[in-house]
Structures are given as structure tokens and as C-alpha cells.
Amino acid sequence: MKKIEIRTEIPGPQSKAWMERRMTAIPRGVYATTPLFIRKAEGALLEDIDGNRFLDFAGGIGCINTGHRNPRVIEAIRSQLESFLHLCFQVTGYESYVELAEALNRITPGKFAKKTMLVNSGAEAVENGVKIARNYTGRSAVICFEDAFHGRTMLGMTMTSKTHPYKQGFGPFLSDVYRIPYGLPSKKRSGAGDDTQADYELMLADVFRRVVAAEDVAAVVIEPVLGEGGFVVAPPGFLRALQKICHTHGIVFIADEVQTGFGRTGTMFACSQAGVEPDLILTAKSLGGGLPLAAVTGRAEIMDAPGPGGLGGTFGGNPAACAAALAVIREFEDGELLARANALGSQFRSRAMSWKRNHNFIGEVRGLGAMQAVEFVHPQTGEPYPAAVKTILKDCLKRGVLLLGAGTHDNVIRLLMPLVMTDDELSEGLDVLETAIESAAKELGLLEATTK
Numbered sequence: 001m002k003k004i005e006i007r008t009e010i011p012g013p014q015s016k017a018w019m020e021r022r023m024t025a026i027p028r029g030v031y032a033t034t035p036l037f038i039r040k041a042e043g044a045l046l047e048d049i050d051g052n053r054f055l056d057f058a059g060g061i062g063c064i065n066t067g068h069r070n071p072r073v074i075e076a077i078r079s080q081l082e083s084f085l086h087l088c089f090q091v092t093g094y095e096s097y098v099e100l101a102e103a104l105n106r107i108t109p110g111k112f113a114k115k116t117m118l119v120n121s122g123a124e125a126v127e128n129g130v131k132i133a134r135n136y137t138g139r140s141a142v143i144c145f146e147d148a149f150h151g152r153t154m155l156g157m158t159m160t161s162k163t164h165p166y167k168q169g170f171g172p173f174l175s176d177v178y179r180i181p182y183g184l185p186s187k188k189r190s191g192a193g194d195d196t197q198a199d200y201e202l203m204l205a206d207v208f209r210r211v212v213a214a215e216d217v218a219a220v221v222i223e224p225v226l227g228e229g230g231f232v233v234a235p236p237g238f239l240r241a242l243q244k245i246c247h248t249h250g251i252v253f254i255a256d257e258v259q260t261g262f263g264r265t266g267t268m269f270a271c272s273q274a275g276v277e278p279d280l281i282l283t284a285k286s287l288g289g290g291l292p293l294a295a296v297t298g299r300a301e302i303m304d305a306p307g308p309g310g311l312g313g314t315f316g317g318n319p320a321a322c323a324a325a326l327a328v329i330r331e332f333e334d335g336e337l338l339a340r341a342n343a344l345g346s347q348f349r350s351r352a353m354s355w356k357r358n359h360n361f362i363g364e365v366r367g368l369g370a371m372q373a374v375e376f377v378h379p380q381t382g383e384p385y386p387a388a389v390k391t392i393l394k395d396c397l398k399r400g401v402l403l404l405g406a407g408t409h410d411n412v413i414r415l416l417m418p419l420v421m422t423d424d425e426l427s428e429g430l431d432v433l434e435t436a437i438e439s440a441a442k443e444l445g446l447l448e449a450t451t452k
Contacts, residue, residue, distance in 0.1 A: 084319060
């Protein structure tokens with residue numbers, strides 16, 4: 001591929017003009033991660049309105065696993081537009097909603113009978129998942145986890161851990177939501193060696209004694225890999241322990257796979273790697289191939305708990321989005337994209353571990369499949385080092401590579417590139433990231449301390 005030229009003028013004049021218009025027309029709360037305005041996207045490449053080209057390692061925050069303007073997805077959308085664009089499924093039905101529900105019932109983890117409802121966003125899926133669990137159990141309490149992100153609606157914010165910028169100034173939040181550690185706190189460990197399922201069960205029993213009674217809990221909601229929280233993978237056995245104790249106490253076990261779903265972790269859903277079958281699974285982002293769409297899929301008897309009219313939404317399961325999602329599912333059927341996710345992740349980890357060996361301000365390299373991240377810590381204190389991330393991201397953008405930060409402490413760089421990214425594109429992007437890491441070490445005065 002042709003090398004991405006180093007960018008020295010970001011934003012270009014046209015993007016800068018549009019940024020000024022944006023600032024006048026749009027509230028500041030709608031944050032601009034970059035000053036770019038994009039004209040065209042294809043595969044894993046972006047082109048802005050000034051003609052600059054960028055490698056996309058952000059993927060619309062994980063919404064483009066099948067690539068920008070995937071041909072199969074584009075064709076499905078075009079075909080649907082020839083028939084109709086909106087009807088509202090609660091008024092008049094259409095085949096694609098039913099076909100997509102059948103497909104999700106088939107491909108999500110669990111061999112039990114399932115049903116699916118479609119909505120517009122991950123946050124809306126979270127809201128409806130909790131609604132359904134509360135209706136089914138007749139209970140109100142919800143358990144979620146430290147460093148989790150579940151959206152920007154009122155319930156989503158309540159369940160989200162990070163305060164700034166997501167929650168600051170928006171309270172008071174909803175009641176009967178309880179946050180617990182994502183895994184076992186070190187002070188609770190019973191002995192030497194790895195944590196065991198018994199350790200986790202003891203921890204959860206303690207939660208039911210000291211935080212909220214088990215008989216009051218409607219649902220436990222967890223991300224198999226923390227997204228905004230920094231791409232932290234659930235500890236081995238933790239999800240299985242949660243599932244077991246949920247079933248023991250009649251609690252609905254909900255997996256939020258909004259960011260992990262549809263091949264990001266190297267399997268269709270991250271839960272499969274943990275050996276669990278959630279009662280409800282929440283999907284969104286890459287489900288729609290670039291169009292807004294989300295789903296709640298789960299055990300038929302749980303999904304059927306709310307009465308007629310208790311669930312729905314005007315735009316939920318938009319026909320064009322349903323057509324796109326069916327095309328996305330077909331893209332994964334031959335297994336090539338899943339293999340590609342694992343290959344991308346493996347190549348990244350190989351490079352990142354070499355950076356870790358050479359730079360002592362790199363902490364963990366972690367993730368599953370193509371859902372990978374690098375954590376940055378201060379070399380003297382071991383504390384989170386967000387200044388390093390900010391410097392590196394800015395440098396990468398100037399050099400034509402779009403990357404995103406993450407983490408409760410903003411000290412993580414995460415990869416959400418389209419899974420269709422080529423080896424050459426990946427290599428070029430990682431070259432840029434490596435150069436930016438080395439430049440940051442110099443800029444932050446770490447040069448003498450970094451080489452081990």
C-alpha cells in the first residue's frame with residue numbers, strides 16, 4: 001500500500017472552518033476527539049475534506065468490524081431502500097426484523113430457546129435488558145462493576161463507573177444499583193496462587209451479606225471485557241462464578257457485549273471464550289455495520305415476561321439497519337473475519353511486548369483477539385500516566401493514524417480497527433505508534449529511564 005504521509009497541518013483549512021461552525025452550532029458537551037471532518041471511508045482508511053488520508057484504528061468506536069462501506073452491507077442497504085425506509089415494526093411487520101431476530105437467537109451463546117427485541121443503541125439495550133429482568137424476577141436491584149461503561153442514559157450513567165466526563169453534573173442517579181469489584185480484590189484472596197471459582201463465590205456471598213440481599217437482585221450486568229474501562233479481560237473463572245451464583249439465587253445474568261460482540265475478540269461473542277451462556281446478551285455497535293442498531297437476546301421465558309406493549313420503540317429495528325445486520329452476520333459465516341481478528345491481535349501483541357521490554361512507562365499489554373490495548377504508567381511511581389497517552393495520540397494523528405484512548409484514568413491506548421485491515425496497513429500503523437511512543441519518551445524526559 002502507499003505509505004500514509006506525515007501530516008503537519010491538523011486540522012487542514014476546510015476541517016478548521018467546519019470546526020468553527022461546529023462550535024457555534026453544537027453544544028460543547030458533544031466532545032470532538034479529533035478536529036477532523038471526513039469526506040470518505042473505505043475498508044480501514046479515512047480521507048478528510050482536506051484530502052488527508054488516515055489509517056483508522058478507532059472504527060467509529062468499534063462499530064465497523066466488517067470495514068467501512070463493506071460491499072455486502074452496502075448492497076443490502078441499497079436493496080432495502082428500493083422497498084421502504086421506515087414503517088415501525090409495532091405497527092406493520094416486515095421480514096428482515098424477524099429474520100434478524102432468528103439469526104441472533106441462533107448465533108448467540110446458549111442452546112436454550114431464545115427471543116430477540118431490536119432497539120437503536122447500546123444504552124437502549126442496557127435499559128431494556130434491566131427492564132426485562134426486573135419484570136421477570138419481580139425484583140429491583142441491579143449489580144454492576146467498577147470501571148464499567150453502560151451508556152449515557154440515566155440508567156446507563158448510573159451503572160457506569162467513571163465520573164468525568166460521563167456523570168459529573170448529571171445527578172442524582174437512580175437507586176437500587178450497586179457496583180462491586182471486577183474480579184477479586186487482593187485483600188479478599190483466601191490463599192496463594194490464582195483465584196478460584198470458590199474465591200469468587202465467597203466474594204459474591206459477602207456482597208449479598210453486606211451490600212444488597214440476593215433475593216432483591218434482579219440482574220447482574222457485566223462486560224466480558226471492559227470497554228471504556230481500559231480493555232480489562234474478566235479474570236479466569238469469574239464469569240462462570242457469576243453465572244453459577246446468579247442461577248442459584250434466581251438472578252438474571254446479563255452480558256453487555258456491545259463492544260466485544262461480532263468478532264472483536266476473535267470469537268463471535270466474548271462469552272464463548274469464558275464458557276458461559278448469559279440469560280440475556282446485549283449487542284450493538286458492529287451489529288449494524290455502520291447503521292444504528294442494537295439488540296436484547298435471551299431466554300424465551302425471560303424475554304416474554306413483559307406484557308404486550310411493554311417493550312418497543314418507534315425506530316427500533318429500522319429496516320435498513322436490519323438488512324445491514326443480516327449482511328454483517330453473513331460476513332462472519334465463513335470464519336475468515338474471526339481468524340483475521342486473532343491474527344491482527346497476535347501481530348499487535350508481538351510488537352507491543354517488544355515496546356514493553358524497551359520502555360518502562362508501558363504497563364500491561366492486554367486484550368482478546370483484536371480487542372487489544374497498551375497501558376501507560378509512570379516509571380517512577382507506577383501510577384497511571386495519562387500525559388503519555390495524550391502525547392502519543394496527538395503525535396499519531398499528525399502522522400496519519402487515528403487511535404483512541406480509554407481507561408478510568410485515561411492512561412490506555414486501545415485498538416478498534418476494522419477487521420479487514422491488511423497486514424501492510426497494520427504494520428504501517430504500528431510503525432507510527434512505535435515512533436510516537438519513542439518520541440513521547442523523549443518529550444516526557446524518560447529517555448534515560450526507558451531502555452531496560
